[in-house]
Amino acid sequence: MVEAWYMDESPEDQRAPHRLQPNRAVSLEHLRRLGVVYRRLDADSYETDPCLKEIRRAENYSWMDIITIHKDKLPNYEEKIKTFYEEHLHLDDEIRYILDGSGYFDVRDKDDKWIRISMEKGDMITLPAGIYHRFTLDENNYVKAMRLFVGEPVWTAYNRPADDFPARKQYMKFLAEEAQ
Numbered sequence: 001m002v003e004a005w006y007m008d009e010s011p012e013d014q015r016a017p018h019r020l021q022p023n024r025a026v027s028l029e030h031l032r033r034l035g036v037v038y039r040r041l042d043a044d045s046y047e048t049d050p051c052l053k054e055i056r057r058a059e060n061y062s063w064m065d066i067i068t069i070h071k072d073k074l075p076n077y078e079e080k081i082k083t084f085y086e087e088h089l090h091l092d093d094e095i096r097y098i099l100d101g102s103g104y105f106d107v108r109d110k111d112d113k114w115i116r117i118s119m120e121k122g123d124m125i126t127l128p129a130g131i132y133h134r135f136t137l138d139e140n141n142y143v144k145a146m147r148l149f150v151g152e153p154v155w156t157a158y159n160r161p162a163d164d165f166p167a168r169k170q171y172m173k174f175l176a177e178e179a180q
Contacts, residue, residue: 007114035128061148084135088157097124101143108132130171
């Protein structure tokens, strides 16, 4: 089951858990109010999983690929890890399904504080367009993930500040409506 918490501001290794002391856990409901959608699937049967097939049909996820993030598997590994950890947003939802290994997605809450979401095998997450976020491996230094898109993939990340994009404005409107 996914676990999430508010992060400390320590400059130590980005792959460390970075939990506040005492820990401030974040519920799935809290993530939902930020527009983050979590699902748990059977990663061992992803190729034939009827649940994944139904999610792809219902959400119109017509394109997918699989990425392995490990120093021996990903070209330009060090550069990619730095890029993934830059705070950014996308103009489309970001959907990731962890098939093996583990890592962290960090998202900003409504007060601009970092929440760390620990992802492991079987976890699927959808980050809404316009949310500031970043990704890093954890101390295991390995993840294999399915990337899903509606239509052709758009890989463009817009580093912060990117507040003038319509996707960001729409996301901020969503947050304001959730707060009411």
